Amino acid sequence: MKFPEAKKQFIQSWGTLGSEWGINRSMAQVHALLLIAPKPLSAEEIMEELSISRGNANMNLRDLINWTLVSKELVPGDRKEYFVAEKDIWEIARIIARERKRREIEPVLKVLNQLKDFDAAKSNPEHQAFSKTIGDLSDLVGKMDKTVDVMLKADESWFFSTLLKLIK
Amino acid sequence: MKFPEAKKQFIQSWGTLGSEWGINRSMAQVHALLLIAPKPLSAEEIMEELSISRGNANMNLRDLINWTLVSKELVPGDRKEYFVAEKDIWEIARIIARERKRREIEPVLKVLNQLKDFDAAKSNPEHQAFSKTIGDLSDLVGKMDKTVDVMLKADESWFFSTLLKLIK
DNA sequence: CTAAACTTTCAATATTTATTGAAAGTTTAG
DNA sequence: CTAAACTTTCAATAAATATTGAAAGTTTAG
DSSP, rough: OOOHHHHHHHHHHHHHHHHHTTTEEEEHHHHHHHHTOOOOOOHHHHHHHTTHHHHHHHHHHHHHHHHEEEEEETTOHHHHEEEEEOOOOHHHHHHHHHHOOOOOIIIHHHHHHHHHOOOOTTTTTHHHHHHHHHHHHHHHHHHHHHHHHHHHHHHHHHHHHHHHHHHH | OOOOHHHHHHHHHHHHHHHTTSOOOHHHHHHHHHHTTTSOOOOHHHHHTTTHHHHHHHHHHHHHHHTTEEEEOOTTTTSSEEEEEOOOOOHHHHHHHHHHHIIIIHHHHHHHHHTTTOOOOTTOOOHHHHHHHHHHHHHHHHHHHHHHHHHHHHHHHHHHHHHHHHHH
């Protein structure tokens, strides 16, 4: 496979992956493009390569910057802004884990904990089933939450060497 | 908080969680409803409780059954079909992990591995950056894939006791 | 066999989400 | 200061996704 084709495929796959969770396709594609770029890219170049509008590029770059996956870079003597992606894969993984935790785990955990002390009548089977499910779920989700916390603090070699002991 | 309100909140939160990954809201809500139901429910009851159409209920129940999160139950002497959710939370977690792996991890891993042997010119910095990123990503995604595999085979007490040693 | 009871399908429709692009805003060179 | 070079915003529009509901299909009781 030749380079331009490989590049296209990577950008497109990363875009699909993104939209399989809640990330929008363009944001993931901009990210993919920056991930493999050997140089900072300008908004112009990104719009051009991905055939997206200026507004779209701008908005998704802003989101990527918010996530801290991308940062602005200024070239002295040039008025344009350039963009670079964080290249360290472990750092990227942690950023994504952090955002997914924030969006997926934390809100649910909060609700589950509130629902734990709802006003139950002990003898009512509906109430019993509800309590059981909520309790079980909040245990599990709580464990997931803690696991991600460890990952967020850990450094890669420690995390995976420990995990790979599990795996082997 | 009173029961009906707690129930409503749980169903609605679970629905939101679902749509934060690629699951559609109704499917997640049907699942939530069945999770807390002390009895098998008929399609009618589900439609009624969630105010959704027959077609919608049918389609999402079918999907839940495909995922093996829900199964049909026949009541002797009744022509209706009834539906029950798997109640074991660890089993549910594994089913969801299995599906997310299938949809999110595997396709990307496949593409990354294909892209590893693209036709690179060693001296071209674009090609170098590409190779590096693809290599790093496929390492990481490969590790994630293996981790999920372990979880799929493990039983809960073993998995979490090992994991919690990590965590503590 | 056939009519009632139920389930499934799917084209039409509604809802949600993403994208565009032109106008407004900002910054800086001169 | 002001005009050119650039970035941001956001209402309009397009695209993707989910939902409806009525018609078609299936099963079973009698």
